[in-house]
Amino acid sequence: MNLRRRMGPGMKMGVSTAMAVLEAFAPYGETDAIITATGLGCIADSEKFLSSMLGLQEQALNPTPFIQSTFNAVGASIALLRGEHGYNNTFSHRETGFECALLDAMLLLDAGEAKAVLVGFFEEATSSVSAILDRMGLTRGKDVGEGAVFLVLTRDCLPCSQAEIRALSFEDEYEDEGIFVSKEMSRYWAGAFAELVHDVLVNAHEGEEQVIVNDLNGQCHSKMCLRCLLQE
Amino acid sequence: MGIKIIGLGVVSSLGVDVASNMEALKNGKSGIGKKRFVRTRLDFPVGEVKYSNADLHALLGLETQRTVSRTALLGAMAVKEALRMADVPSGVNWGLVSSTSVGGMDLTEHFYREFSLNPKRGRLRYVAGHDCASSTDFIAGYCGIEGFRTTLSTACSSSANAILFASRLLERGVLDYVVAGGTDALCAFTLNGFASLKILDSEPCRPFDRERGGLNLGEGAGYIAMCRDETPGTACACLLSGANANDAFHQTASSANGEGACRAMSLALKRSGLHPEDVDYVNLHGTGTPNNDYSEQAALRRIFGTRIPACSSTKSYTGHALAAAGGMEAVFSVLALREQLCFANLRFENKMDETSLVPQRKTERRLVRHVMSNSFGFGGNCTTLIFGRL
Numbered sequence: 001m002n003l004r005r006r007m008g009p010g011m012k013m014g015v016s017t018a019m020a021v022l023e024a025f026a027p028y029g030e031t032d033a034i035i036t037a038t039g040l041g042c043i044a045d046s047e048k049f050l051s052s053m054l055g056l057q058e059q060a061l062n063p064t065p066f067i068q069s070t071f072n073a074v075g076a077s078i079a080l081l082r083g084e085h086g087y088n089n090t091f092s093h094r095e096t097g098f099e100c101a102l103l104d105a106m107l108l109l110d111a112g113e114a115k116a117v118l119v120g121f122f123e124e125a126t127s128s129v130s131a132i133l134d135r136m137g138l139t140r141g142k143d144v145g146e147g148a149v150f151l152v153l154t155r156d157c158l159p160c161s162q163a164e165i166r167a168l169s170f171e172d173e174y175e176d177e178g179i180f181v182s183k184e185m186s187r188y189w190a191g192a193f194a195e196l197v198h199d200v201l202v203n204a205h206e207g208e209e210q211v212i213v214n215d216l217n218g219q220c221h222s223k224m225c226l227r228c229l230l231q232e
Numbered sequence: 233m234g235i236k237i238i239g240l241g242v243v244s245s246l247g248v249d250v251a252s253n254m255e256a257l258k259n260g261k262s263g264i265g266k267k268r269f270v271r272t273r274l275d276f277p278v279g280e281v282k283y284s285n286a287d288l289h290a291l292l293g294l295e296t297q298r299t300v301s302r303t304a305l306l307g308a309m310a311v312k313e314a315l316r317m318a319d320v321p322s323g324v325n326w327g328l329v330s331s332t333s334v335g336g337m338d339l340t341e342h343f344y345r346e347f348s349l350n351p352k353r354g355r356l357r358y359v360a361g362h363d364c365a366s367s368t369d370f371i372a373g374y375c376g377i378e379g380f381r382t383t384l385s386t387a388c389s390s391s392a393n394a395i396l397f398a399s400r401l402l403e404r405g406v407l408d409y410v411v412a413g414g415t416d417a418l419c420a421f422t423l424n425g426f427a428s429l430k431i432l433d434s435e436p437c438r439p440f441d442r443e444r445g446g447l448n449l450g451e452g453a454g455y456i457a458m459c460r461d462e463t464p465g466t467a468c469a470c471l472l473s474g475a476n477a478n479d480a481f482h483q484t485a486s487s488a489n490g491e492g493a494c495r496a497m498s499l500a501l502k503r504s505g506l507h508p509e510d511v512d513y514v515n516l517h518g519t520g521t522p523n524n525d526y527s528e529q530a531a532l533r534r535i536f537g538t539r540i541p542a543c544s545s546t547k548s549y550t551g552h553a554l555a556a557a558g559g560m561e562a563v564f565s566v567l568a569l570r571e572q573l574c575f576a577n578l579r580f581e582n583k584m585d586e587t588s589l590v591p592q593r594k595t596e597r598r599l600v601r602h603v604m605s606n607s608f609g610f611g612g613n614c615t616t617l618i619f620g621r622l
């Protein structure tokens with residue numbers, strides 16, 4: 001369909017990852033809320049629109065990149081493709097946006113406003129973003145990361161549940177233990193925390209508790225404790 | 233819900249504080265007109281804040297050399313005002329939940345002119361504030377909000393969602409005080425975006441009128457400070473409930489039967505424990521586009537039947553300030569309760585052919601017990617907030 005054909009890289013990564021997660025979750029239930037997070041959103045579309053605006057002297061522009069430059073474009077596209085009328089929200093708060101999305105989902109579940117929430121992060125890399133971050137001295141020659149991580153949070157423990165979130169906090173102080181988001185990565189890829197959560201889940205051993213700390217610039221921005229469960 | 237509102241801050245084309253906005257709303261004085269500051273070749277009417285960036289720097293007491301996006305400047309003005317009224321005690325567990333749809337795009341546009349010709353050029357300080365979180369961090373730093381902060385971005389429903397999320401943070405005890413809302417500055421990017429969608433009116437907008445030709449973009453910021461009912465402090469109104477639903481119909485257009493809007497309004501009503509007849513005024517999303525206004529009136533009819541309460545789109549005064557709209561209109565909703573006023577829907581003349589909906593023609597004193605405020609956005613994001621008296 002048209003929507004899929006027009007998608008930029010961030011949209012494709014985000015929407016396809018979300019769809020795969022929803023498909024895997026389908027035997028266990030239906031999600032009733034969608035919450036996404038992103039650092040720069042579909043930045044390639046923003047740049048495309050900006051570039052044509054300057055090139056065409058603000059005349060006769062194609063609106064598609066403008067539409068897709070909105071930060072909620074991925075969350076909205078998932079809702080549209082799935083016909084999901086439920087709660088739909090998007091955070092864009094650099095390196096802690098994903099934790100805020102998790103918090104929003106936990107509060108919704110806690111309040112009984114949702115039973116299963118799709119939570120995800122997406123970010124796309126472009127040569128312009130790399131060039132700018134490089135000039136700012138943030139990349140030190142490394143590539144700017146891109147990718148998407150989606151998961152489903154439920155209130156009840158299901159046969160497919162991989163881990164339990166024991167705690168999520170946004171504090172200035174933390175115990176010096178756990179798994180840390182590397183400062184360099186998280187500085188320019190807002191998804192470092194999401195990626196780490198994914199890695200912990202993939203490599204988890206039953207009963208193991210893991211503390212994941214987002215400690216940008218030596219300050220604790222957020223901390224999450226996961227207890228891994230027996231997997232099917 | 234048990235949330236009380238203890239502070240209000242608003243910046244719009246009507247003025248840079250609550251008092252000047254109130255005055256204009258009372259007197260039916262629109263802020264829409266010719267652009268003065270935004271740099272663009274387009275010549276559509278806009279709801280531009282009547283102060284240059286240099287003026288805003290001076291009002292905020294900032295050094296003139298400091299590079300700050302207009303989005304962050306407008307936001308800081310409104311949050312500062314909300315906090316002056318709220319008088320949050322020091323040392324409490326508080327935070328800022330902000331929102332924006334363009335972030336620092338007003339500066340990025342200038343950066344990109346040079347950068348696009350040569351990636352080694354363009355001043356980095358013009359692009360450093362591009363991302364959404366940057367304006368939030370500036371506002372929090374300027375206003376001394378040291379605790380939790382985050383930024384939402386759900387297009388034109390952003391600040392309504394920020395207020396909804398913030399209220400949940402209070403309810404579940406994550407925070408004890410919170411300032412929530414949104415900010416957006418006019419820029420060539422969004423003006424061209426809406427022009428490319430062919431939904432800008434070349435005249436001042438006429439929401440819900442048969443001849444309506446589209447929306448006018450505006451800019452500004454709107455924030456409310458909130459705490460739980462039991463927290464000590466003087467309040468001016470309360471937030472009764474809110475709900476977020478998705479239209480799941482089209483990337484930018486709303487469904488003809490207003491499915492998402494209807495779900496948001498009906499869920500918010502259910503959560504507030506109110507009946508439709510308890511709502512005395514609806515601050516409509518009412519952008520002035522043929523599609524939105526048709527869809528919204530269809531949703532209103534599904535909720536209220538033939539007895540639609542007094543309603544108006546204050547975007548006929550301010551233009552559509554995108555992410556800031558929900559926050560500005562939350563402030564206007566509280567003012568409607570405080571002053572017992574229903575605001576005018578300016579420039580309305582003729583009913584649409586499809587409906588008998590006639591919005592409030594003049595700002596009028598009425599009994600206002602509860603106000604419903606609608607904010608809908610691209611991507612089908614629909615959010616409704618319901619405010620009440622204390």
